Amino acid sequence: METNYRLGIDIGGTFTDAIVTDGQGQVVVTLKTPSVADAPEQAIFHTLEQLQSRGVDTRKIELFVHGTTLGVNTLIERSGAVTGLLVTKGFRDVLEIRRLRLENTTNLYGDKTQPLVPRQLVKEIDERQLADGRVLTELDPEDLVQAVDELVQEGVTALAISFLHSYANSGHEQLAEQLIRERYPQLFICRSSAIWPQQREYERTLATVMNAYVGERMGSYFNRLQAGIGQYGVAATLLSTMSNGGMMTAARAAAEPVRTLLSGPASGVIGATYIAEQAGISQVVTFDMGGTSVDVALIDKAPAYSTENQVGDFPVIIPAVDVTAIGAGGGSIAWVDSVGVLKVGPRSAGAKPGPACYNRGGEQATTTDAYLHLGILQADRFLGGQMRLFPELAEHALTRLGDQLGLNATQTAQAILDVATANMYAQFSPLMARKGVDPRDFTLLAYGGAGPMHAFLMAREVGIRRVLIPPSPGTLCAMGCTVANLRNDFVFTLHKSSRGLAAGELKTQFSALEQQGRHWIGEEARGGVKLGGTYVIYSADMRYEGQAFDLEVMLSDSEISAPEEAKDKFHRQYESVFGISQPEAEVMFVNLRTSIVGLLPSKITAALPQAEGIGKPVETRRITFDGLEYQAKVLSREHLTADEEISGPAILEEYDTTVFIPPGYTIHGDANGNIIGEADQ
Template sequence: MTNSWRLGIDIGGTFTDLTVLNNETGQLTGIKTPTVPSDPAQGIANGLALLKAQGIQPEDIHYFVHGTTIGLNTLLQRRGEEIALIVTEGFRDLLNLQRLRLPIPYDFSSRLPEPLIPRERVFTVKERLTHDGSVHTPLDMQSLDEAIQGAAASGAQGVVICFLHSYKNPVHEQQAVNRIAEIAPGLAANASSSLWPQMREYERAAMTSVNLYIQPNVQRYFETLQERLQEEGVKTTPFITQSNGGIMDIGTAAEAPVRTLFSGPAAGVIGAVHAARSAGIGNVITFDMGGTSADISIIESGEPTFTHFNQLGGMPIMLPSVSMYSVGAGGGSYAWIDNGGLLKVGPESVGSSPGPACYGKGDRAALTDAFLLCGYLNPDRFAAGNVQLYPERSAEAIGPVAEHLGTSAREAADAMIRVAVANMYAELSAVMEQHGFDPREFSLLAFGGGGPVTANFLAEEIQAQSVLVPPSPGTLCALGALTADFAYDAVLTLQKRLDEIQAEQLKKEYGLLADQALAWLDNQDAAGLEGSTLYYSMDARYSGQAFEIEMPLDRQLLEDSSGEQLASAFHELHRRQYGHSDPAAVLEIINLRVRLVGHTVKPVISEVAEGTGHALPTGKRSIIYGGTEYEADVYARRELLAGQVVEGPAIVEQDDTTVLVLHNWYGESDRSGNLILKRKEVRA
């Protein structure tokens, strides 16, 4: 066998997933091993040991991509470094005032999140730029020195610099960074204009604060990761996945860790795009259910959807990222009874340690315990047999819930699943309504350890066309990391009316952004790319509106010297999104955007051999759902051939997850190894 492997890794709250691909043969191997929260790199080392046991040597891995949650966990747990902030005089309360909006508009007791930097570590400097970037008040070096000395005396380990209108002209922020290096070299410094030069001071200040707050932890982890990989014999340098669905080298990720906050889920969506294309399905709702949470995203016409604004832990993250929404519980979400006596599941999770009761350590009844008692899971083959499950521990943990409901433990487990699915249905429906999508025009793509177990329930509720289960759903995030492209987003805030801009000026500004993106790609260790593509867009609005919408651009629009085609395209986009447009209104261009994609070599995945008729079950198992007992056939996923049919109710077992097929559905395998579930009435 040839020795040329590509490795993708995703560290989740419960499991660390590894996917290795043989470059020449197309052989895919997926591994799941429990995450080690106190030492995530150890979870990777444990996974490498499992690969070695299968004959895959670490020294034969020549390409390594890693999705990380270190920055995410640091922010959510508020365990970052103590940092300070230097702002323009008069803006000391920038982080405290925020946007003066209640987090929950109808709850007057809700409060704004505590800023990462307390007011006593915010210092002001005499300087001022106008809205067009011209200098109104030069940077006062005495007040800057006093601010730097105050930050150092406060015990801060780093300083964020965010001056008014610096997105238009970074000169004062750059002077401040240089001065910090001169008089306080021990202080790390992050300038907001260097991280993301876009208008809205609060959002820039908050996001740059997040970046510096999580940076030391992320850098320490990256150092540990590289040391551990060298110890294990992996010689290649890792790439890190980004929130925008792309990858970057580990050095770039260490400088801007805020770009990695949503890297794991984003990699899952990229893997889902790959799977949907292989199945020939364009419109997909991704359903990623892991041990801690469940997330969805929308793929329309084969392309993921993006957003330029997210919130995490109450902090605004003003960076392009794959659009994702939390829709409910994960496999570790545990059952509890509220004050009104109602059964609830989640959102709190038992995590990987102690884990669900069936792991043998904890005593809380989690959703995984319910899956086990309802017969969906094989206790001897969970995570390819690497994790032994104990049904008796699940029954004991669910006992108090069953006693409260007046049912058996198995019936209580069934009730837990129905509650969790109802929560997911309500939240998913809200997302679809918000975007104006009809779920009947979409397929549900299930992945993560718990997605394929739960997806058929959810598809039944929302009336989805079908359920698509890729060949390795439990490790699809790792596969997504493995197939991701290099990606870079550049932005320039323009904020001018269309009638004030010359076409040549627009082309020049876009050219500068493109040069910036191409320079970034040149600095990445991106050997062997299959070319690159530049995508152009702009954020525009009608003059007087508060917020803008993003409009993709093609070359024809950029060559339009009159601006009429540009305006017409915006009117049509506004009409499609909001149901109306105003051709007589003046158009205002806020931001120019360029996205660069460096196309990595996409490995050829081996096809599944063809078969006919019904697949042969390996056994039978008693299961329960919806209050009804069924005798389900059990199938081995690795034995399914393309074209073979699995009749529900059925259980399809594989190393990284389990697929549940309901009684009124059937499954069929395609040449790419995808299992596609459809209603029996559709086949009839």
């Protein structure tokens, strides 16, 4: 029988991860290769070469999904295109004024974030529409052309159009785009009514500017990638993951890159949700520790979503999986501040030069160097033995750092782990409190190259009693790419009280949004993606009249047809959140939302072998932990059998990560290939 493959690739800041599954859901190959910051597609080409050398016929790849940090890195590094912005006359300072909020309310001298578009590249256009969509002042084509001519002379190569109230009437933006494209077809142009047509002028404008800023670079990347994979016989439609945990064709992602900014972390959460569901665990805290940072998300049967995510210095209004970056990663650099206190992060050694033990020019101690020196990592078995580490370089870096602290290399290594864990705890606990959950009720699901190595330390610190390590945890974000569905979000700003709604208006507007979604998914499916079905999710941003904040309320088919039922649901949800409700008050329907989901058949099989007895340790290794020396059992995970129990201290080694089980925890496998760790009573 002919075998077809699914390929998932996640491009991280340090490593590019890949996973290949066959038609039966069996994992065929997992790979990690260093990322190439200047040309991320090169890491993918290298991956395809390795797959071919391992017997994978790349011509038989039927699904190729990948996530990249190129967009978010472009924003953070501010290395995007020279971008111009067209706004309604009188609103030139929309990016300068922002929301007039202090990001840190205890610091009255905080630095103001510099906008992506400097003020001299913002042009006012003589036009005006009202909040209900009526035209007050017609667009002046001559004024528009003159403004764009001036921007092009200034070197602008990307252009964002964001006119006042264009969410209610996109006519002026559409006309402006048409006129500009006729005159300057080489410009990368996007308009707010196409990117995210929601009320909230600053956020809508910012999303459009971000899209224009990264679009040129992302488009060039996707073009190079699409051309390059053809040389390896890959004929599958290239897909990209999105911030909302879904995916879209790469061609559309090149036009709307702002939707992919958080695609990497979102892919990991989708993969974690799949793993948790298979394991029968409904409440999970994800712990994705890579080379640079730790990403945390809550899953309570399904991932949480947010419209208030932050990318670098900027808020993003477009819905995304709710992921928060905390703490330090495996490549985070340890250093001593001006008063002699040890710090870990936020700077990372990255892939190049990398930690000192990589022998690539890095000289500063990192978390990875600490693990190697303490004996938890094995120098000649990193990445399955494909990449050798150098303990003497790690010791030298730790000794130099320790001289500033009055500690030897071993004490410094333990201090680095303690500080890294404390950093995570200091951000993790308030985060859980804001979300109203007790982490002790949840399971910590750890993945990423460094996640399984640090997960039990984090669990011990915050009081979590159970840890789950999935199969191939170092490539879980890549696996999330292969089990994601097509998904996109659509919004309409209604901003009416229930008493102002016409009969059937709510249902009519939701139907229009659904039609947009079905049109979108039809276009994506024509790109070669085979769907097993579709469904639509409805919700509304609602508030009591006079309030300035909203609650998103999920709505059923019957509730979108009956505003009174929707109001009752809002009252109940408001009371559950705030402990009080006002059933007599009028309710506003601010924004209506739909999410269209196209289902892909998803199955990953990675069960542990069923056998009797305890797997024999590969070796017994002397490690140092918490200032004490131990003889730790070292086992190969592939030889671990389901249901056998192993008590810490122990180390499980596998190709893409190392699992460290400290004293006080006992692990066992389950039928799905997961490792479950429980705190000893």
